[in-house]
C-alpha cells in the first residue's frame with residue numbers, strides 16, 4: 015500500500031507537471047523531502063538506471079563527485095538522498111540541527127517514509143534505511159557529531175542492518191570504532207540500542223512501562239528511535255542532541271548526522287550467513 019508520504023510526493027509531482035514544470039523528473043518516492051525549486055539541484059537526472067547508493071556514484075567518479083542531492087535506487091525504491099561525497103561517498107539518512115525548525119516528534123508512518131528537508135534537517139525514512147542496509151554485501155553506519163565549539167567526533171558501526179517493518183525496523187549493529195563514545199552497543203547508561211525495535215509516539219515497541227517517544231524534556235518529546243527503556247543516545251530529540259558524554263544537556267552539540275555506506279570490509283561471513291542473534 016502506498017504510504018501517505020509517497021502519495022503526497024506523487025501528488026506534488028503531478029501538480030508540478032500540471033503547471034508545466036517538472037514532468038520529466040523521475041518518480042522518486044520521497045520527493046516530499048524536496049521543495050519544488052530544489053528538484054533542479056538533483057545532480058544525476060536523466061539516467062535510465064540509477065546507482066544503488068551514494069558510494070557507487072563516488073566510486074564511479076573516482077572520488078571526484080560533489081556533495082549534494084542524487085537519485086539512488088536501493089532495492090527497487092527510487093529516492094533522492096543527500097550524498098556526503100567529500101567524506102567518501104556516504105548516503106545521509108538523518109541530519110539534525112539543535113533546536114531545528116523541523117519537528118522530529120512524528121508518527122510511525124512519517125518515520126517510515128521520511129520527513130524534513132533533504133538539504134537540511136531530515137529523516138530519510140525507515141523503509142529506505144532498511145532497503146539500503148539490506149542490500150548484498152555489508153553496510154556500515156557512521157554517526158557524526160559536532161559540538162557548540164565546532165569540535166567534531168565520529169563513530170562507525172560495521173556492519174549495520176535495519177530490519178524491515180515486519181520486525182518493527184529492529185536495529186542490528188556490529189563492531190564500533192571512532193572518536194565518539196560507543197553509545198549504541200555499550201551499556202554505560204544501562205540502555206542498549208543495538209537489537210531494539212523502532213518506537214514512535216503512536217507505536218510503542220520499547221522496554222519501558224510508558225512510551226519513550228512521548229517522554230518530554232523541557233516540553234519536547236523524544237521523537238522516534240530504537241529505544242530501550244529509554245535512551246543512552248537519541249539523535250532525534252530536537253532540543254538536546256544526546257550521545258552519552260559526547261552530547262547532552264551539559265555539553266551541547268549543535269549538529270548530528272547519520273549516514274550509511276557499503277562496507278569495504280570483505281573478510282568474515284556475509285551478513286546473511288550469520289545468525290541474527292549473534293550480530
Ligand SMILES: [Ca+2]
Nearest residue numbers: 220222224225
Ligand atoms: Ca513502552
